[in-house]
Amino acid sequence: MAESSTSYIRLVQHLIEACLCFNLSKEKCIEALDKHANIMPVITSTVWKELEKENKEFFHAYNKAQEDKILEMETLQKIQKKLSEASISDSK
Template identity: 70%
Template sequence: MDDDPSASYIHMVHHLIEKCIIFNMTKEECLEALSKHANIEPVITSTVWNELEKENKEFFEAYKKKRRDVTTKKGSSSETTDFNLLGSRDTTSSLSG
């Protein structure tokens, strides 16, 4: 599987989505961030996100509930910090090993 470039790419997108989740981002915020910072087409991010949701229903239900609770307390969740998701772009090298 590691030799397949498309599998490696999907794995990288998966990893970056996990980073978005750590930053408590919505799916839409994640699509925008990966498009802007990693030049990943939103349709790719959306497809990988949807597959992750299918495979991890309980996690995403809890995640969405947590986000709703946080949003209710803060008032608005549309505030996104502009940051470089890829850092020093070492993400791909850690995935190819």
């Protein structure tokens, strides 16, 4: 049974690593593995947390990049909104 559990955890780890290659956030990874691999979110979350403990520097940089990506998207949305509002006021 322990060998089976170990291989299952390795599978989840491998799938998480694939999610990381696609720059998925922890939440999106949990969602994807639940939907496409039928892996319970609590399992993915637990394995992710263990990977974070073992690879602190990597995950610090990864999480920072994720935050930067979110801020960049929010900034772009604000700019697009301003441009759209300017375009509407110019056409009046």
